Amino acid sequence: GAVVSQHPSRVICKSGTSVKIECRSLDFQATTMFWYRQFPKKSLMLMATSNEGSKATYEQGVEKDKFLINHASLTLSTLTVTSAHPEDSSFYICSALAGVYNEQFFGPGTRLTVL
Amino acid sequence: AQKITQTQPGMFVQEKEAVTLDCTYDTSDQSYGLFWYKQPSSGEMIFLIYQGSYDEQNATEGRYSLNFQKARKSANLVISASQLGDSAMYFCAMREMDTGFQKLVFGTGTRLLVSP
Numbered sequence: 001g002a003v004v005s006q007h008p009s010r011v012i013c014k015s016g017t018s019v020k021i022e023c024r025s026l027d028f029q030a031t032t033m034f035w036y037r038q039f040p041k042k043s044l045m046l047m048a049t050s051n052e053g054s055k056a057t058y059e060q061g062v063e064k065d066k067f068l069i070n071h072a073s074l075t076l077s078t079l080t081v082t083s084a085h086p087e088d089s090s091f092y093i094c095s096a097l098a099g100v101y102n103e104q105f106f107g108p109g110t111r112l113t114v115l
Numbered sequence: 116a117q118k119i120t121q122t123q124p125g126m127f128v129q130e131k132e133a134v135t136l137d138c139t140y141d142t143s144d145q146s147y148g149l150f151w152y153k154q155p156s157s158g159e160m161i162f163l164i165y166q167g168s169y170d171e172q173n174a175t176e177g178r179y180s181l182n183f184q185k186a187r188k189s190a191n192l193v194i195s196a197s198q199l200g201d202s203a204m205y206f207c208a209m210r211e212m213d214t215g216f217q218k219l220v221f222g223t224g225t226r227l228l229v230s231p
Contacts, residue, residue, distance in 0.1 A: 032217060034218070034219075042223070043206065043221045043222060043223045043224055044160070044206070044221045046218060046219070046220075049217070049218065091158060093158070093160065095160070097217060099162070101148065101150075101165040101167075102217075103150060103162050103165060104150075104160075104162070104219055105162065106152075106159060106160035106161075106162075107159075108157070108158060108159045109158040109159065111158070
């Protein structure tokens, strides 16, 4: 149980376009999901906490107008990178709370490359 | 101050040997949780083991055990009988009561390489 999927796994786009990444909890309901960003050979940096039916809570320094988060249902959260630029290229990974220890279960990640 | 410190950027171990990955943490909360995750080259984050701050016994999960020393604020991961498939990045993480016991803070990770 506690499977989280992400789509797409890899995306290449032109500078200035918007990219939407989906995060789904497949076998459980997730009122809370998290979005992280990971640079090569670096740790995970929490971007925002996504709450079903309410606004996301962004971490300090993360532009909410740049990284739009929508958690419209108990199984789906989306991250939209608006007007993407090369510096937005990164590995984006989502997670959801589940399990005996209320631990975070992670999706497989999305590698975004902005040309 | 860093919340989670992993001082070993890389570790090498031979197959079938045991290895310890270090993790120290900094918190003023009495209630907190410590996690270890494995990240293979594919990128997914795999939950390995959990230790609650009030747990008196060290957590164990198969070949993984957590050497929890509360007074020293350390939560080292011990992998016994290493396998080639254990080669990956390993992250220590903590969640605290004052952040609603949900958010995780990660360390910088340790890259483990298991050789035949």
